[in-house]
Amino acid sequence: MTHMREYDVVVIGGGPSGATAADDLARAGRSVALLDKAGRIKPCGGAIPPRLIRDFDIPDHLLVAHATSARMIAPSDTAVDMPVGNGFVGMVDRDIFDEWLRARAVANGAERRTGTFDRIERDADGRISVIYTERRGGRELRLHTRSVIGADGARSGVARAELAGAARNPCVFAYHEVILAPQAALAAAADFDGGRCDIFYQGHLSPDFYAWVFPHGDTASIGVGSANKGFDLRDAVARLRQQTGLDACETIRCEGAPIPLKPLKRWDNGRDLVVTGDAAGVVAPASGEGIYYAMFGGRCAAQAIDAFLSTGRAAALKQARKTFMRKHGRVFWILGIMQYFWYSSDKRRDSFVKICKDPDVQQLTWDAYMNKELVRKRPMAHMRIFLNDMRHLLGLGSASASR
Known part of the structure; x- marks a missing residue:
């Protein structure tokens, strides 16, 4: 087995979340290895809101x-x-977008490795090794590191190995x-x-x-x-x-x-590792939107790892999930309720689409989606939407009857 240099962090998985985490940490001056198996394109509608374009400097091309x-x-x-x-x-x-994100991380100092993650090992002193199989040649390689970010997608091998209950995430x-x-x-x-x-x-x-x-x-x-x-x-x-x-x-x-479609209850192992993106379950219920939340989650993971490396305090790793859920947890909760109720039958789906005719619903929906924040303005619009929803739920009339 070939031994290599020690890194501050090894990021396992080069999708939007892992690539963002690697880029942020490299920009912060950390030594970063970005491990990605390459060749995989995730099935995805590919929609990204203006907030993502602004926050993560995505070029128009x-x-x-x-x-x-x-x-x-x-x-x-x-x-x-x-x-x-x-x-x-x-x-x-996604094939072009994800590769561009990985290339940006490399341009800013991350070192790219291509292969399939196998396992994590720790020696008697607690030093970490990430073992992977090289894509070309099939050699088993070892990366020594002080910390790990698991961004290896749904059914994450990192999460299953390091976090209790991760394998049961729906x-x-x-x-x-x-x-x-x-x-x-x-x-x-x-x-x-x-x-x-x-x-x-x-x-x-x-x-x-x-x-x-x-x-x-x-x-x-x-x-x-x-x-x-x-x-x-x-x-x-x-x-x-x-x-x-x-x-x-x-x-x-x-x-x-x-x-x-459900965030894990815990994203860190309390020791030296945190997961993010699909590995952490941060895809929005009801909409299935994941790119923005993956990249924001990657940024949260990078900040938590940076704090851990600076202080040596494993408690800093908890900040990744806390920061994400403080910002978006309520949206995930609301969307989860929507999916459970509105998608349960064709009768309810018909009512859901009828509600979407309401101009207030349309404006508030787009405001929330485009800016990734719950809209707290226009209380009367929220009241009209609530009354509209109740009429449809109870079968008391059409959407127009409440206006």
Whole structure:
């Protein structure tokens, strides 16, 4: 086994969360090894809000499309358009976006390693070694380090090895097909809009989540998610493509993966390690949004590790989860309730889409999504939304009746 230098931190996993953590720590002057197995592209709609673009300095050339509206489609085929307004949602291709983030971390001082994580070992003095198998050549290599960040995705090997209960974290399974975007006549026939994200709340496409058609410039992502292990995701995507008229488009690639929808109760091992991103379960319930939360979580992990390295106090590692949940925990709680209730039947999905017709709902939804903060202004708008929701829940009338 080959021995190498000692690092301040080894980051295991080079997705948005791990790459962000590695970049922040390298910029802070820490010696960083970024271990990524490479070649994997996560199934993802690829939407990033303006807050992410601002906070993480994302250049415009990475945005393959600007989405200016969303369309919600109910089981009854009722469609509700939700225009963004003056802004836009950026769309990225994960293969290009993730690699750019990794390259930025390397440019700022992180050392990149390519291979598959195997295990973590500690000697009698508590010194840590991360063992991985080299991608080319298959050699087993050892990285000595003072600390570890596990950012190796859902079903994280790091989390399972170091954190009690991590293996039981529930997941939604996602599958999508990347197609060449339809042109001219076919786009019109399929009602495909290169500036609109279509979201299908239909039980035959997903019994407990949703399906989507998201534009990516020259391509598009058509996908579906479900926690029902007996549900055939590939068949659902095939039916969605037929339903939308996109079955004639060329398929470029297909990808599938589990996506956690519940943050772990603990992100650190109380000793020398913290997890982040999908490994920590930070994908938003109901929406399935993960890129912003992964990158913010990576930043939180980097800050916690930096404090640990400076002080030697393992208690500093707890700050990663505390900081994240203080900022976004309430949003995750609200979205979890929404998913549990509104996605439970087609009748409720129809009501949910009808509620989305309300201009107050649309404005407050976009404000919260774009800025990643709960909107506390306009109390009368919140009251109208509450009354609207109650009418739908109790079956007392249409959305317009409450206005």
